[in-house]
Amino acid sequence: MLARPWLHFDRQKQWHDSRRSGLLGIHVVSSTCSKPSYASLWKNGWFDWLWFGDAPKPKELDMSVAVQVETKGLVPQSVTAHSNHVTPFVALLKACAKRKDLYQGTQIHNVLLKRDLLGKHLDNEGKSSSNGAGHERGARQRCLGYGAVLGAAVVDMYAKCGAFQKARQVLDDLPVRDVVTWSSLIAGYTYYGHATEALDCLDQMREEGLSPDPLTYAFVLKACGTTKALDKGKRLHDEIVEKGLHGKDLVLSNCLVDMYAKCGALSAAQEVLEELPERDVVSWSSLISGYAGVGHGEKALHLFEQMQHEGILPTSVTYLSVLKACASIGALDKGKEIHDEIARRGLLVNDVALGSAVVDMYAKCGALPKAQQVLDELPARNIVSWTALIGGYAHQGQGEQALRCFEQMQCEGHSPTAVTLVCVLTACGTIAAVDQGMYVKCGAVAKAQQVLEGLPVQDVVSWNALITGWMQLGEAEQAFKCLDHMQRKGFTPTSVTFLCLLKACGNIGAVDKGEQVHDEIIRQGLLEDDAFLAMAVVEMYAKCGALLKARQVVDELSIEHVVSWNALIAGYAQKGQGEEALDCFASMQAKGILPDAETFVYILKACGTVGLIENAQEYFVTMKSKFGIKPDLEHYSYLLDVFGRAGHLDKAVKVIQKIPFSDNLSAVWSALLDACHKWGDVNVGKWAFEQVRQLDRSDTTVYDIMGKIYAAAGMQHDAENVRSMQRKNSVV
Numbered sequence: 001m002l003a004r005p006w007l008h009f010d011r012q013k014q015w016h017d018s019r020r021s022g023l024l025g026i027h028v029v030s031s032t033c034s035k036p037s038y039a040s041l042w043k044n045g046w047f048d049w050l051w052f053g054d055a056p057k058p059k060e061l062d063m064s065v066a067v068q069v070e071t072k073g074l075v076p077q078s079v080t081a082h083s084n085h086v087t088p089f090v091a092l093l094k095a096c097a098k099r100k101d102l103y104q105g106t107q108i109h110n111v112l113l114k115r116d117l118l119g120k121h122l123d124n125e126g127k128s129s130s131n132g133a134g135h136e137r138g139a140r141q142r143c144l145g146y147g148a149v150l151g152a153a154v155v156d157m158y159a160k161c162g163a164f165q166k167a168r169q170v171l172d173d174l175p176v177r178d179v180v181t182w183s184s185l186i187a188g189y190t191y192y193g194h195a196t197e198a199l200d201c202l203d204q205m206r207e208e209g210l211s212p213d214p215l216t217y218a219f220v221l222k223a224c225g226t227t228k229a230l231d232k233g234k235r236l237h238d239e240i241v242e243k244g245l246h247g248k249d250l251v252l253s254n255c256l257v258d259m260y261a262k263c264g265a266l267s268a269a270q271e272v273l274e275e276l277p278e279r280d281v282v283s284w285s286s287l288i289s290g291y292a293g294v295g296h297g298e299k300a301l302h303l304f305e306q307m308q309h310e311g312i313l314p315t316s317v318t319y320l321s322v323l324k325a326c327a328s329i330g331a332l333d334k335g336k337e338i339h340d341e342i343a344r345r346g347l348l349v350n351d352v353a354l355g356s357a358v359v360d361m362y363a364k365c366g367a368l369p370k371a372q373q374v375l376d377e378l379p380a381r382n383i384v385s386w387t388a389l390i391g392g393y394a395h396q397g398q399g400e401q402a403l404r405c406f407e408q409m410q411c412e413g414h415s416p417t418a419v420t421l422v423c424v425l426t427a428c429g430t431i432a433a434v435d436q437g438m439y440v441k442c443g444a445v446a447k448a449q450q451v452l453e454g455l456p457v458q459d460v461v462s463w464n465a466l467i468t469g470w471m472q473l474g475e476a477e478q479a480f481k482c483l484d485h486m487q488r489k490g491f492t493p494t495s496v497t498f499l500c501l502l503k504a505c506g507n508i509g510a511v512d513k514g515e516q517v518h519d520e521i522i523r524q525g526l527l528e529d530d531a532f533l534a535m536a537v538v539e540m541y542a543k544c545g546a547l548l549k550a551r552q553v554v555d556e557l558s559i560e561h562v563v564s565w566n567a568l569i570a571g572y573a574q575k576g577q578g579e580e581a582l583d584c585f586a587s588m589q590a591k592g593i594l595p596d597a598e599t600f601v602y603i604l605k606a607c608g609t610v611g612l613i614e615n616a617q618e619y620f621v622t623m624k625s626k627f628g629i630k631p632d633l634e635h636y637s638y639l640l641d642v643f644g645r646a647g648h649l650d651k652a653v654k655v656i657q658k659i660p661f662s663d664n665l666s667a668v669w670s671a672l673l674d675a676c677h678k679w680g681d682v683n684v685g686k687w688a689f690e691q692v693r694q695l696d697r698s699d700t701t702v703y704d705i706m707g708k709i710y711a712a713a714g715m716q717h718d719a720e721n722v723r724s725m726q727r728k729n730s731v732v
Contacts (some may be wrong), residue, residue: 050106086293089117093153097160103156109170112154118174126359130233148176152184159188164197177208183216199232214245214252221255225262228495228530230240231559232533233259238270254282261290264532264563267629289321296606297329297631316347316354323357327364339374349379356385361390370400383414391423417462422469449482460491464500471504476513479504481539495526495533502536510637514540519552531561538564542571547580562588562596568603578610583641597629604638608645616642633661637668644675649684666695677705685709700726702723 096105112118122358139174151174158167166187171177180206185417189198202212202220212220217240224233237256240246247253253276260269269287273279284307291300307314314322319342326335339358342348348355353380361373368389375381375389386409393402406424409416416424451467463486470479479501483493498521505514518537521527527534534557541550550571554564572581583605588595594602600623607616620639623629636659643652652672659665669691676685689706692699703726710719 009149087501088152093157097157100161109154118151152181155181156184159185163194166701179210179213186219190219190223195226198223214249218252218255221259225259228263230263230265230531257283258286261286266290281315292321292325295328297325300325316351323361327361330365332365352380352382356388359385360388363388368392387420394423417464422465460494464497468500474508476510495530499536502540506540509544510632511546513545528559531563535567537561543708547571560593562593566598572604573602576609578606581606601634608642611646613646647679666692673705677709680712682713
């Protein structure tokens with residue numbers, strides 16, 4: 001590749017500028033000026049104000065200037081053009097990219113081709129001619145460099161407009177390509193969700209001897225997260241560390257956190273975050289989103305509190321994940337607190353997605369009147385908002401109210417999606433609303449499928465919703481027929497489709513159907529690159545009791561993931577086969593797979609099922625001393641459970657006393673109270689009972705348990721006092 005000594009490169013500045021302006025370009029140093037007329041700007045080459053990201057608004061941009069430039073002879077006729085002639089072309093191309101104006105961008109590209117300003121023919125002349133004078137070679141090299149700058153801008157324009165075939169053609173034809181040109185194409189692929197193509201471009205770029213810079217790494221890490229390419233992401237992380245880039249650029253570090261979180265490697269994501277010299281809201285939001293996305297709501301909320309303790313103000317993106325976490329664990333009080341905070345900051349005024357998330361949180365927490373109130377007060381609502389509320393009513397068995405919402409939604413002009421139809425029509429089954437023209441239960445989903453097939457525009461998301469609807473009803477045969485129909489319509493099943501099917505097969509114990517899904521995943525070659533999919537296959541077999549098959553899947557994976565081993569260990573623990581779970585843990589370590597925090601949750605659970613007290617204590621210690629994993633509340637809870645099951649209540653008490661957290665301890669004390677009931681320990685039970693009452697007065701079960709402990713010990717008077725306490729506090 002030819003060097004460009006005539007350009008003043010400042011890639012670090014470019015990296016930061018591109019984040020601020022959203023434009024990809026090379027930082028070129030030239031003079032500054034005010035904003036004179038376009039013709040004057042073009043003629044004199046003064047486009048600094050536009051070059052540095054201040055692109056004109058669409059209504060201000062007169063693309064006829066490109067035509068004027070050519071007709072008035074302002075385009076250089078010689079290949080020895082000055083760099084001032086390059087800058088305005090790049091500026092216009094960047095403006096087209098920002099507006100996604102493919103037509104005007106193509107016109108500008110045609111002007112460049114007509115004048116051979118991309119240097120293609122010049123390169124051919126240089127290869128066939130003799131060495132010539134030194135100044136001629138220098139001029140040729142400079143012009144090739146100018147062509148490379150313009151070429152990168154053309155590639156960027158086509159990529160941002162989604163015209164990837166043209167972008168790739170331009171890139172392939174350029175005589176000079178560098179990391180900027182490749183990054184333009186990689187960025188476009190990543191932005192439009194073509195992550196596999198983005199990663200392929202990285203490999204091709206390396207074959208040309210080019211090394212990624214921070215900007216390139218940011219794009220390919222995003223692509224790794226999109227495709228769940230964890231191993232690829234780890235290798236990129238190692239490169240970043242080797243180059244000394246880790247921790248020096250916050251945006252690049254945030255991309256690492258996001259990549260690990262999206263790949264399900266949450267311990268690695270948290271480790272990267274904790275090592276950062278500085279963290280911002282993007283760092284925290286990526287990690288919180290990762291935990292919320294896999295249903296670890298309590299962990300997500302704990303991280304949110306940590307973020308706030310650092311004085312970092314949440315954004316709408318953060319709140320979306322936190323609301324999802326609240327919904328997943330039914331944390332209504334916390335959800336209300338978040339809602340109040342969002343309303344106080346005025347974020348619901350212009351953010352429809354955030355409003356929908358608030359409605360969804362209340363609906364999933366069972367607070368349907370509040371969900372209805374929020375939706376009614378939203379300044380703007382969409383199909384997502386309505387579907388969240390309708391789904392809430394459907395799950396609570398309030399079919400008539402769901403139908404009323406459905407009718408009101410249609411009156412507002414919102415067209416139902418297949419997801420909406422599945423919620424509404426399934427809800428009709430709860431009220432047997434045949435007289436309203438609806439079908440019940442299976443007929444509801446069948447009607448939804450009929451409506452979907454009649455829609456002019458269908459997508460794989462809608463089909464996935466229908467498949468999920470059939471599986472939730474236990475109708476595996478219908479779900480697989482739906483899958484077959486979807487494929488005949490030309491829709492290729494995605495990882496989401498297979499995840500839905502695998503989860504449902506596991507829930508209903510349909511191992512035969514699960515094997516069919518597994519075979520199709522293998523046929524499509526999806527298993528090796530998607531850690532979540534591999535985990536789902538293992539989890540499905542484990543839930544169906546086919547643990548030998550689950551072990552076989554893990555052993556046959558060419559690229560093994562800790563999440564797959566976790567699913568296997570969890571399966572053995574769930575079935576009470578603690579020894580086999582520990583054997584898996586040993587095998588995992590022998591293969592060089594490092595455990596994460598989730599692994600030790602299942603290991604401690606396995607120890608509890610078979611009473612391996614000493615093993616549990618050893619694992620609890622080594623998870624921190626050997627693997628550097630800090631125990632969280634879940635680990636302490638399972639260690640307490642080990643001691644409680646074995647009757648070592650004194651040790652269980654010591655575990656609670658060592659817990660370094662103050663939040664969510666009521667569940668831990670309740671677990672100790674259960675153990676006291678099992679072993680008839682009145683003294684420890686009384687202590688645990690008082691602790692739970694102080695932390696959570698709404699927990700009605702503890703009164704019953706304490707009453708039974710007293711009654712079993714022959715302390716009828718104390719048992720009656722507990723019942724009296726219930727009545728006094730209006731618990732019953």
